[in-house]
Amino acid sequence: MALRIATALRNAMANQVTAQADGGSGAATLKIYTGSQPATANDSIGGSTLLATFTLSDPAFGAAASGVVTLAGTPKTVAASATGTAGWFRIQDSASANVVDGAVGTSGAELNLNTTALNNGVNVTITSGTITMPAG
Template structure:
């Protein structure tokens, strides 16, 4: 028999992720790397760090239908730190961003229309060239 999760439970789970991202002493960050995701946000990051975006504080609004949307107003932009193609991202609260870099959530990165967990104006990043996060969501499954 399949597990099915109520909308209230899905909202609570999504809000918990948002609360972790909003934790720490300042705004959280999203770091974008090349290559494949490591085994999880508790593992050391892999790949080359391409960009680091400082999030709004708070970074998310309240969950709706089991999903929280990243606040992209004002625009989340950064100048590329290295050349490469984005493969994955890690979201961290401000405390971890200053520490070991262990995260809250890891996910996929794509360009517009690519269906990734995090959408950027382009997944191809070049040193010194401005890149933008255009959307990001964390959605809890209904079952």
């Protein structure tokens, strides 16, 4: 038999992502990097290059529904701080504690951008973002 998680618990777990991101005295940040996502959200960024930093809304996500929290305030646009191909993202609270990281794409990823080819000084836009707790 498989482990299954009730919707109420999935929502509580997803809402905890928001609580962690909103920890500290200010808004969380979302950073986009080149390269491969680290093995865990606790690991250093390794050889990845920081391409862009977004300041998130506070709260960072809306209330969970069906185990999913959706990034608040999208679309969000900033100028890229370097040139490269977006490979992954990381969210940190206002005290720079790691919260979560995930995949970047233009559709179907946890974080969707208008393009994954970022150029220094050129605007990049987050079109959508979600964090989903597994059902089982």
